Amino acid sequence: MGASAALRDDATLVSHAVTELARRTNFPVAFGGLEHNGAVHVSTVVGARTRSIEGLVVHAERGLGGRALVERRPRLALDYRTARTITHDYDRVILGEGIATLFAVPVLVRGDARGVLYCGSWAQAPLGEREARPAFDIAGELGTELRVRDEVDRRLASVTVGDEGMSAGAREEIRQSYAQLRSIAATVDDESVRRRLEELEGRLAALSGDAPPTSEGAGIHLSRRELDVLACAAVGATNGEIAASLHLRETTVKSYLASAMSKLDASTRHAAVARARRVGLLP
Structure with missing residues (x-):
């Protein structure tokens, strides 16, 4: 598969996953993207009231998503504005959308983080296992599709x-x-x-x-x-x-x-x- 075709396919997979996030979780805003050259390139945004998030590029270790990417585990900021465990490189984007609570889930393929899916709420929203489970499931499904595509592409090549x-x-x-x-x-x-x-x-x-x-x-x-x-x-x-x-x-x-x-x-x-x-x- 050529590079441009692979990127188009990536966008389709992420679009489906983000749409499912918006449908299956209680978060009003969902967005996400896959990792390219050490950064997550957000390719799909659903439910946002502004265009602030469009085109966002999140670098490894920076912000909530960058931490989720390198740590290969979900990260949560119940009050994003005052969160002390993350860098605030992307405040203009996230706060510009008015997001108060942000949840970032890495997309794992054979243990490697290949992207991040985000759920956001304009008001502070407590997050328990029941609320988080759909996001975990969707990230797992996307990881499975990427793993299968990688294997098929490798074999076809x-x-x-x-x-x-x-x-x-x-x-x-x-x-x-x-x-x-x-x-x-x-x-x-x-x-x-x-x-x-x-x-x-x-x-x-x-x-x-x-x-x-x-x-x-x-x-x-x-x-x-x-x-x-x-x-x-x-x-x-x-x-x-x-x-x-x-x-x-x-x-x-x-x-x-x-x-x-x-x-x-x-x-x-x-x-x-x-x-x-x-x-x-x-x-």
């Missing part, structure tokens, strides 16, 4: 297609990515996030397919969990490994495999995988 099509090694790499992507999606509760992950799964499946789906598979419908289990089995995972990856019991994995094999009219998992690939259900 490694794929080389020659005159005779994709190499066997590259195709296997895509299949490994597909299985990993499904295992990540299986841990995501937010339906809109899962739908976008499924779109990425479709891209991977289409990229590595030997041929377009055939009419042979028109009447075969596997459930999401059956596909999750079969995708992991397709790259050689044992029942125990599949169970650990998808957070299922091993007996449940066996049940999903048996159901998928029955629908695919296959007597073994290997035959089920082969037919699923042939009809376009797996890469």
Whole structure:
């Protein structure tokens, strides 16, 4: 993915997350952005009464968000104007919007802070676990999407297609990515996030397919969990490994495999995988 395309995609992901913050929390103002070159670039603002926050760039260790970024943990200023634990580099921006209480939550990807989401209130607003939980969840969802995108981009970048099509090694790499992507999606509760992950799964499946789906598979419908289990089995995972990856019991994995094999009219998992690939259900 080129730099400009990646930035556009970043803006889309952040826009969705900030919109969800405004919808799912009691804070009237929400904004946020991802980290680039040591600073958080705010790309989306929702609910503000002024344009003060637009274009804000928050540097590491500076202000509430800069502390959240470097410490990789949420930071709260119940009374922003008098807060003594942060620098006040951005008072003109934050106080210019009239914000009294500000809550900053880092977006973590594999333990690294990749951005910050903010919730603000014009009046002082006590913050408990119930009020903070939606912000934690949304930051986690955004982190998951970034992690998946990074992995897909990395795998796609490694794929080389020659005159005779994709190499066997590259195709296997895509299949490994597909299985990993499904295992990540299986841990995501937010339906809109899962739908976008499924779109990425479709891209991977289409990229590595030997041929377009055939009419042979028109009447075969596997459930999401059956596909999750079969995708992991397709790259050689044992029942125990599949169970650990998808957070299922091993007996449940066996049940999903048996159901998928029955629908695919296959007597073994290997035959089920082969037919699923042939009809376009797996890469």
